[in-house]
Amino acid sequence: MKVRKDLNEIMNHLKVAESFKENIVHWQTIEEKEASTDELPLDIHPALKEALQKRGITRLYTHQKSAYEEAIQGKSIVAVTPTASGKTLCYNLPVLQTIINDANSRALYMFPTKALAQDQKSEINEIIEEAGLPINSYTYDGDTPSNIRQKVRKAGHVVITNPDMLHSAILPHHTKWVSLFENLKYVVIDELHIYRGVFGSHVANVIRRLQRICRFYGSNPTFICTSATIANPLELAESLTEKRISLIDNNGAPSGRKHFVFYNPPIVNHPLNIRRSATLEVRKLASELLKNKVQTIVFARSRVRVEILVTYLQELIKHKLGPKAIRGYRGGYLPTERREIEKGLRSGEIFGVVSTNALELGVDIGQLQVCIMTGYPGTIASAWQQAGRAGRRHSESLVIMVASSSPLDQFIIQNPDYFFKRSPETARINPDNLIILIDHMKCAAYELPFKAGEQFGSFETEEVLEYLAEERVLYQNGDKYYWMNDSFPAHNISLRSASQENVVIIDQTDVANVKVIGEMDRFSAMTLLHEEAVYLHQGRQFQVELLDWEEKKAFVREVDVDYFTDANLAVQLKVLEQDKQQFISSGEIGYGDISITAMATIFKKIKFETHENIGSGPISLPEEELHTSAAWISLHKDIGQFNQERLEQGLIGTSHALKSIAPLFVMCDPQDIHVVPQVKAAHNEKPTIFFYDRYPGGVGLSEKIFDGFQLVLKEASDLVKKCQCAHGCPSCIGIDSSSQTAKADVLKVFETFMNGEIHVN
Amino acid sequence: MSIKKKLNRLKSHLSHEVSTKSVLTTCQSIESEIPFIEVWENEGVTPYFFDGSYCLIRERRFPIDQQHGIYTFSQFSIAVNAWNESGMKHPLSAAGIKPESFVFFDTETTGLGGGVGNSIFILGHARLSGDEIHLKQHILPSPGAEVPLYQSFLESADYTTMATYNGKSFDWPQVKTQHTLIREHVPKLPSFGHFDLYHASRRMWKHKLERMKLSIVEKEVLGIERKDDLPGFLAPMIYFDFVERKDPQGMLGILKHNEIDILSLISLYTHLSFQILGLDQKQTAKEMYEIGRWFSHVGEAEGAKESFSRLANTTNSETAAAKHALAFEYKKEKKWMDALHIWEDVVDQGNEDVIRLEACIEIAKIYEHREKNLQKAIHFTRNAEAISQKLQSVNNRKLTISHQEIMKRLERLNKRLYRSF
Incomplete structure (x- = not known):
């Protein structure tokens, strides 16, 4: 019988074994880093000092010290703190010291999830207890029992909550929180980098409302933010809080030795340059590790992938470890299920977890040795966050990134320098997106009447207030605008999702015990919960029997089939108004407002293992409409002697390459920006490629594309040129191209687009 | 592109309900005349000016011998006097309180549930004054006039003793919320004793009423019939319409509704008192049993025993339950043999x-x-x-x-x- 291998033996095995070594295209070892520390601040209270010493803290890391020194003086900061660098002291120390100095002081902590808030409550309470200080810290979220809520409001020095709770429970009831708002000294925003895109734009508006209420009660809190490594932490912190912020980035925490392996699955079809599926490769790698009981986290890009991998892995090792040793983790699971999994990981009962980026956040799941990414997570920041899940506590660890066939993945895996040397992504928000802004101005008006001429953060409110008065949502009396509606606006506004109504998933397998097993946003539901779709939940398969679109309910029943389903979305696009325009010699580029209608059309049944198509069916769901902003490029010239079909194929291929590169340049999640080619665009009848923001009203992504069009075109064109395939492959121009000229045609399209100076109109 | 144009384009993504009615100018200043002042005056409504703004006050007086359901208002005084004579301890006891000190209080709000944006637009209260019931309703003519509204409300009565229907968890917290917003401009809120008749009614009639809304208790228990009453849920709509068009017509309906609510509180308190004190001849066995349980719950053993014994000595639907409860009272007093005999009786004869x-x-x-x-x-x-x-x-x-x-x-x-x- 074989002896179990440890991590080092497994790494050696990967380096020598035939089945692995030739797929490893890059092996980067990141050496350990020594700690850089400084003395404890002189002014901290002896009890606090003693409590720290009891926890083995006699000196502070340099960034903790800097954070303390700035924050205690009331200067707002953002501290850049990689995983496991002791970020909590950056805020706990100044906050506790301030409360010791003045027992009336209050602090509000905001974490992106409830789980993180729970973690942090235990952490701060341990220090408070050890120091024997009369300081109350409480979490305030949906789970807080009503009998202690009053106590939290009146007597909580530190109130730990999440942006959703702040938005829907605290701010609309601010009169119950007078002692908090009158004495609010600090607002702590942890995991700042999470607040980007649509969610970040919402949260920025919640913070505008928060500061508005603070002004009403006469307080002006200092902001302490902590962020993972992103390119623009300072800019993000300043646009979220609209305050002057100091950047603290002298990270002094040590880190363990880390092996970062780029793994490219073997090519299985040379002419088409098709590689073996990343999912199957991950299955192979993960089972090797799990067999040896090496605790491993596997990240997958989508919910479906998570479920497929859980199914695979549970099957493979169920005799060795038992079915509960490997679990899935993603949005859509109920909170209790998630808590149970987190606990199992910490205690070591669970060896493997397959997760979407839900576990990227700092939820405490203890020390895992290995992290495997199924495909490039989409952003450099996100990749480092996921990698940080392995060996957080200074031990040697292994990170394996398995590339998929997608152009972006292939681009990254073949350019390791790009990944290791380039600065990570910029996080962008657009708090002035009108859809988002108006929702929050309604909430703000509910909380306190608006005064004519009052600014909402940096936004001039006049026109919006007039609009809302005309729509009879607000009522103007003298120079004030009052809420004039019987609804509670915060209840209809969700910070997390574009579509405001979720579809509830109801399991009716057991007729006597029908139960809700999860929920899903409306847009995802169109392609994942249509009738006959196979919905996967914790590795169990459910077939959707009925999707009640009106009531937003999907009724499912457990099944056992050997396929999964994949649905198509048909998209139509119209330009409504052009805001910006530039002419180039071959055509024009534009930016403006568009309308898109999307309709789920058909779905395919795809067999497990072989991934072959074994059937299909129609989907009958109503169209969804989206108004947003877009950038586009149109050709005025003919391209060579292309006929209609070659032109169409060329544009599709070009779009495919652009879609992979665009997220890298605007630095967003790939789902947030879409690329659509049209042979004859409705507005100018020219061949056109559109880039549009996925969120109604846009969050500024396509505008960035408009500003950097030439660069995006060049990088995408290089990607296609450098690709090893002969006539185009899934990794560069997409899978639909079968013609011999496809790749050359795409390059020709690029050339025509790029060939031309810009004439500013 | 202008923001307004953009807004119109994005309308379908904006979730609020868009009204189809025409838009009216909504500017209003204190110098201008109060709209429809004659209509208001006909209804006994007068303006109250304060701090550069105004609210409206409607006053009405009702003779105490007026019937409201099965009681006249004068019977309320009888109830209060009965409490003062009985010496029984009870949460609804008016011992030491004069009938004139009672304030019956109810509000109308622009929405349900608590929240800062849910404002109160009518604060109504009534109390006994000489041989009349004096009703006063403070009306918010439009948002922004909260300071005169609360000023006039706070100075017009002594709120030491207040009776409400679910006021403990709804009306008064809402008053507090609104008051917090203008606390620098108006007097402090008083602290007071609170009789919440909602909880009392629940205890008494939960067994026979499916919902405990005041209008239902009124009809089923107090024999009060409302004519052309507005359903309460329409009140916010009517108020918003009033704020825009200023025509008092709809508001008069709400004021009438609020008036009946408040008057019903008087009859309800009277009825509950008679029930508790055993002065209601028509009391059912179930009601008497609930009264006994209530006394027992608040530790008033004599009251509990009296109710239970009366039931135990006659044959009715509650005889066994009352005996059982009575035995428990004796047990509490360690009168083991008394308890034992009753329980043996329950075992032998109970069904x-x-x-x-x-x-x-x-x-x-x-x-x-x-x-x-x-x-x-x-x-x-x-x-x-x-x-x-x-x-x-x-x-x-x-x-x-x-x-x-x-x-x-x-x-x-x-x-x-x-x-x-």
């Missing part, structure tokens, strides 16, 4: 097995611990076991005492008996 089962166990306890008569204790425990089995075979009703518990008790008793030989 409700659930009560008989509990009685058997109580008897067993007394025989075991007080009388030291293990044989009798075993006898009654066996008796309980038989009833328990019978109950289980009939239906799956959850019992307060499980079969398992009974068996345990039996086992322990047998052991003790064995040891004593």
Whole structure:
């Protein structure tokens, strides 16, 4: 019988074994880093000092010290703190010291999830207890029992909550929180980098409302933010809080030795340059590790992938470890299920977890040795966050990134320098997106009447207030605008999702015990919960029997089939108004407002293992409409002697390459920006490629594309040129191209687009 | 592109309900005349000016011999005097309080649930003054006039003793919320004693009323019939319409609705007092039983015993339950033999097995611990076991005492008996 291998033996095995070594295209070892520390601040209270010493803290890391020194003086900061660098002291120390100095002081902590808030409550309470200080810290979220809520409001020095709770429970009831708002000294925003895109734009508006209420009660809190490594932490912190912020980035925490392996699955079809599926490769790698009981986290890009991998892995090792040793983790699971999994990981009962980026956040799941990414997570920041899940506590660890066939993945895996040397992504928000802004101005008006001429953060409110008065949502009396509606606006506004109504998933397998097993946003539901779709939940398969679109309910029943389903979305696009325009010699580029209608059309049944198509069916769901902003490029010239079909194929291929590169340049999640080619665009009848923001009203992504069009075109064109395939492959121009000229045609399209100076109109 | 144009384009993504009615100018300043002032004056409504703004006040007086449902207002004084004479301890007791000190209070708000944006637009209250009931309603003519509204409200009565319907958890917290917003401009809110008649009504009539809305209690219990009453849920809509068009017509309906609500509180307090004090001749057995339980709950043993004994001595739907409860009162007072006799009576004559089962166990306890008569204790425990089995075979009703518990008790008793030989 074989002896179990440890991590080092497994790494050696990967380096020598035939089945692995030739797929490893890059092996980067990141050496350990020594700690850089400084003395404890002189002014901290002896009890606090003693409590720290009891926890083995006699000196502070340099960034903790800097954070303390700035924050205690009331200067707002953002501290850049990689995983496991002791970020909590950056805020706990100044906050506790301030409360010791003045027992009336209050602090509000905001974490992106409830789980993180729970973690942090235990952490701060341990220090408070050890120091024997009369300081109350409480979490305030949906789970807080009503009998202690009053106590939290009146007597909580530190109130730990999440942006959703702040938005829907605290701010609309601010009169119950007078002692908090009158004495609010600090607002702590942890995991700042999470607040980007649509969610970040919402949260920025919640913070505008928060500061508005603070002004009403006469307080002006200092902001302490902590962020993972992103390119623009300072800019993000300043646009979220609209305050002057100091950047603290002298990270002094040590880190363990880390092996970062780029793994490219073997090519299985040379002419088409098709590689073996990343999912199957991950299955192979993960089972090797799990067999040896090496605790491993596997990240997958989508919910479906998570479920497929859980199914695979549970099957493979169920005799060795038992079915509960490997679990899935993603949005859509109920909170209790998630808590149970987190606990199992910490205690070591669970060896493997397959997760979407839900576990990227700092939820405490203890020390895992290995992290495997199924495909490039989409952003450099996100990749480092996921990698940080392995060996957080200074031990040697292994990170394996398995590339998929997608152009972006292939681009990254073949350019390791790009990944290791380039600065990570910029996080962008657009708090002035009108859809988002108006929702929050309604909430703000509910909380306190608006005064004519009052600014909402940096936004001039006049026109919006007039609009809302005309729509009879607000009522103007003298120079004030009052809420004039019987609804509670915060209840209809969700910070997390574009579509405001979720579809509830109801399991009716057991007729006597029908139960809700999860929920899903409306847009995802169109392609994942249509009738006959196979919905996967914790590795169990459910077939959707009925999707009640009106009531937003999907009724499912457990099944056992050997396929999964994949649905198509048909998209139509119209330009409504052009805001910006530039002419180039071959055509024009534009930016403006568009309308898109999307309709789920058909779905395919795809067999497990072989991934072959074994059937299909129609989907009958109503169209969804989206108004947003877009950038586009149109050709005025003919391209060579292309006929209609070659032109169409060329544009599709070009779009495919652009879609992979665009997220890298605007630095967003790939789902947030879409690329659509049209042979004859409705507005100018020219061949056109559109880039549009996925969120109604846009969050500024396509505008960035408009500003950097030439660069995006060049990088995408290089990607296609450098690709090893002969006539185009899934990794560069997409899978639909079968013609011999496809790749050359795409390059020709690029050339025509790029060939031309810009004439500013 | 201008923001307004953009807004119109994005309209379909904006979730608020868009009204189709025409838009009216909404500017209004204090210097301009109060719109529809003649209509208001005809209804006894006068403006109240304060701090550069105004609110409206509607006043009405009703003679105390006016009938409102099954009572006249003068009977309210009788109820208060009865409390002062009885000396019985009870949450609704008016001992030490003059009838004139009572303020009956109710509000109308722009929405349901608590929240800062849910504002109060009518604060109504009534109290006894000489031989009249004096009703006063403070009306918010439009948002922004909160300062005169609360100023006039706070200075117009002494709110030490207040009676409301669910005011403890709704109206008064809402008043506090709105008051917090303008606390620098108006007097402090008083602290006060609070009679919440909603909780009292729930206790009394939960068994027969599906919903405890005041309008239902009024109709089913107090015999009050409303004519052309506005359903309460329309009030916010009517108010918003009033704020825009200024025409008082709709508001008059809400004011009438609020008026009846407040007057009903007077009759409701009267009725509840008569019930508790045993002055209502038409009291049902169930009501009397609930009164007994209420006394028992608040530790007023004499009141509880009196209610239960009255029921126990006649034959009615509650006889067994009342005896059972009465026995518990004696047990509390350690009058073991009194309790024992009643319980034996319950076991012999009662026809409700659930009560008989509990009685058997109580008897067993007394025989075991007080009388030291293990044989009798075993006898009654066996008796309980038989009833328990019978109950289980009939239906799956959850019992307060499980079969398992009974068996345990039996086992322990047998052991003790064995040891004593």
